[in-house]
Every structure is written in structure tokens, then in C-alpha cells.
Amino acid sequence: MATSSRKRVNGQTRVSDKNQVTLAVQALRDAGIAPGDELRVEASGPGTIVLTRVPSEAELDLAVVEATAGALDGVYAPGYLDELRRNDRGPDW
Known part of the structure; x- marks a missing residue:
């Protein structure tokens, strides 16, 4: 050898x-x-x-969330989404 x-x-x-x-x-x-x-x-x-x-699937998913998070800031008046939820779920929400 x-x-x-x-x-x-x-x-x-x-x-x-x-x-x-x-x-x-x-x-x-x-x-x-x-x-x-x-x-x-x-x-x-x-x-x-x-x-x-x-990148893993989870890393790709997180990248999409990070890239789009906050993209709709200012589209709705403050409290508007909470009001919609209360109307949908009831006053105890």
C-alpha cells in the first residue's frame, strides 16, 4: 500500500x-x-x-413578510381596523 x-x-x-x-x-x-x-x-x-x-422555504417566506410589512401604512385611518373587528366580532372583543 x-x-x-x-x-x-x-x-x-x-x-x-x-x-x-x-x-x-x-x-x-x-x-x-x-x-x-x-x-x-x-x-x-x-x-x-x-x-x-x-435559502430554505422558511427564509423565503420571512423575506416576503419583511419586504411587505408596513406597505399599507397610512391607507386606513387610525383605529379603523379595530372598529371593523369590533363590528365583526362583537363589542366584547
Whole structure:
């Protein structure tokens, strides 16, 4: 059994016979990528591959809420929606 005398360099990896690579844990942590995250893989030029974390459904939903929250400020007079609720649900609401 031959052993490689080539020293491993921190932050480098090798493509396996199955075209797989192992990514450095610190690089994953620095990028905010965790086990189970989905990644988009794109070639951005010769010798360069870019991995981008794909947002989860929950993150996408939250982004929509944050983008639209407050979009209707000023459309209704102050107290108008509370009045509608009282009319709909009764005076004890």
C-alpha cells in the first residue's frame, strides 16, 4: 500500500474518482453553511466553481413578510381596523 508523501495544504481539497470533494469545516462555518443546507453549484469560469447556499422555504417566506410589512401604512385611518373587528366580532372583543 503506497502512502502519499505530499503534504496536505490547509484549505485545499482533491477531486475524488467519483468527482466528489470534501470542503474545509472552517470555510463552511465562515460562509454560514451547515449540514443539511442545499447549495447551488455554478462554474464561473475555467478552474472556478462557486457554491451558494439556497435559502430554505422558511427564509423565503420571512423575506416576503419583511419586504411587505408596513406597505399599507397610512391607507386606513387610525383605529379603523379595530372598529371593523369590533363590528365583526362583537363589542366584547
